[in-house]
Amino acid sequence: MTDTSSATPITPQPPPPADETAAPHSPRELVTHVGRGLGTLTPRPRVSRPLIQELRHALTARDWWVLGALAEHRVLTTVQIARLAFDTDSAARHRMHTLHGLRAVDRFRPQTPVGSAPWHYVLDKAGAILLAERHGIALSEVPYRADDAIHLAFSRQLAHTVAVNDFFTTLAAAARHLPGAELELWWPERRCARAWGSLVKPDGYGVWRHYSTQVGFFAEIDLGTEPLDALVRKVAAYSRLAHTTGINTPVLFYLPGPRREYGLHQVLNDNARQVNGGGGARVLVATAIHRSGTDLAGPIWLPVGSDGTRLPLAQLPTAASILTTPCAQEWPQP
Template sequence: MAAELGRLTPRDRHLLNLLDQHRTFTTDQLVDLAFGSVGRARNRLNTLHDRGILDRFRHYQRPGSQAWRWTLGPVGAALLAAGRDEALPRPAAVRDATARLAMSPTLAHLLTVNGFFVALTAHARAHPGARLVRWWNEARCREACGTLVRPDGHGVWSDDTRAGGGRAVPFWVEADLGTETLPRVVGKLTGYAALPPRRAYPVLFWLPTAAREANLHTHLHRAGLPDGLTVATATREHAAAPGPAGPVWRIVGHHDRVRLAHLPAPTGGGTSWDG
């Protein structure tokens, strides 16, 4: 560990902190987060893997190979624990955690949530003036929301470019894989409506297909929205090119799509965000 401290670059430390907070990323996601090319990313990630700083896993896939999923290795987890003055985890415990993550039924959902925020980060890297100011994982969201609701993530998007108009927009994210019934999905909005005014952020549903989005809007039109709540939807297939920062968000009750930075400010007496 002492030897590794002198070999870690600032980017390496950044990757360790991201994996500590968000558990796992694919190779492509790490390229977007911190590297300029796939080749450079693979070389560095493989080096960190060989030194035990990172670990990786992937499932059998035919044809082709599934992308590696990267997570903390025994040395990386120990370095983070030492930096927090915590007991160092046993290497076997770190590997056990990786195995549980690899077999977790929620792995696809986690990668979808992380992919949403990675896409925003990649957009910001390519557009000076745009920035993902805040990115909370599910555990940090639970600390803020208590038992009222369990968001998949929370962020604050700031866009000072000409297209963005210089606005900072806070939001909650619900990443949908199409596995829940629409009444169950819509039922989550009751909890969001009960949050205090300072947490009354727009709720974004990140959906898999246009058909799922259309059905959700139909259901919401019939059921109605809780008072003071802004809900917007976008689909991963529709947003593939512009990404979630682009004009892909359809606010419930409207037909036009707007940029993430153009979502309406929170209502109910809350500030634009509490940062």
């Protein structure tokens, strides 16, 4: 055996020094990444009078509608915009790319552990200026902020906001392909807060029509992050609202899986007296499970306390009175 007692010990070498000339990635670069890399930032013109004039002449009726939808719903992905206003995803991508270049909209891609997220669009300054001009209001009254893209990209609420908008845009898309159907109303959380304050805090309120049948509903898009007790408290609040207003509006829970759905039905049935007590009215609660390609207007809604038969949205029992009157600032409805 070789004697190594006098051998010079091997010392690990330190890593090479970092490139001190490399600039850190800006927040803007980080929210335009593609997969695990970073996308190249596309230069865009500054907002100026000539640009505003160019955009004013370029906007179509559909473009105005899309800008209003972004003002109302804050952030929409390319797919969601396509569902609402275009015949194909490709057409939506091309038009939104043009509007982005004219500063009507801004966009970002949230970071994902695998692959890349779709473009998420928000209102940009030039679009907000023209919306304010069109509605005869001050720019400060338009729901727009200069750092919306970066703020939303790093927001903990982004996944939930996108999920809520995905629910309603999927329903709107179903209406485009179902004769006699229409999503007549879609209020986001902010508009609901102005209507009902702290009484209830739905993720959205909608009115679905199929021929002569109208169903108004509150939407609760559940990602499984809250305990079931929190959902029970929400239902109790809706029950109190029904008692106060005399309008018993169905509450739809869109759930992430069958176990979550079974658990919610169990806890609501076990706590029926608590949920509907205190002067509350028994409010209709129906649930459905999120699955890719689900027809939200179809027979997927399971009323709590029923015989287990799933119903189409239009067949859910609903109140005789349906809230359809706009409140506060009005933007185009999908």
